[in-house]
Amino acid sequence: MIKKSMKMMVAVCAASMLLTSCYSYTSVVGSGAQGNSQTTNWNHYVIYGLAPVGVSDSKAMAGGAENYTVTTRQSFVNGLVSAITFGIYTPTTTTVTK
Template sequence: MKRTNISLSCLAVIFLLSSCYTSKISHGNLTVDSPTVKVNSVKNHSLIEGLIPLNKGYEAKNFVGDKTNYMTKSQITFVDGLLRFITLGIYTPSTTSFHVHENESLAK
């Protein structure tokens, strides 16, 4: 019984300490509340709470083409937070996704 309580306590701590961080940045005339469509995403890998990036730099035009109105959404998902927690902040993944207005497509 005591072992079950300790396991549940550890599980509760993991869920409470892992939060999902999200940041949206709009470029051009697009607002963060505009209806958008996700066109691509990239996984960011870094060390020591993001101080040492392991990915090479990338440009948004590689993901959204020649669009000037787009939105980038950077987030730490639950899985990213769990990996961060397990490695004590040594490995810190995050995800960046690229969105364009729903009336536009990459083919235009």
């Protein structure tokens, strides 16, 4: 009985680690992107993303444009870095399209 419970716990832990996913959040400013010019920066967080260390300023990344689209996501590479550091360092990527 204990072996079966232990196997179940290991399976649940493995599934929770392997079945995580990336996320994406998009904001449209003004009429949205009018072209395909993109600027990308990483955002730096610690402790599973709870404490920001360095976050991109999307308005500054837009360079004075009035119409642009901001996409913040955790890419595969960001997730890999987070997994390697066991969540101590958790980056995300911000892309501004003008």
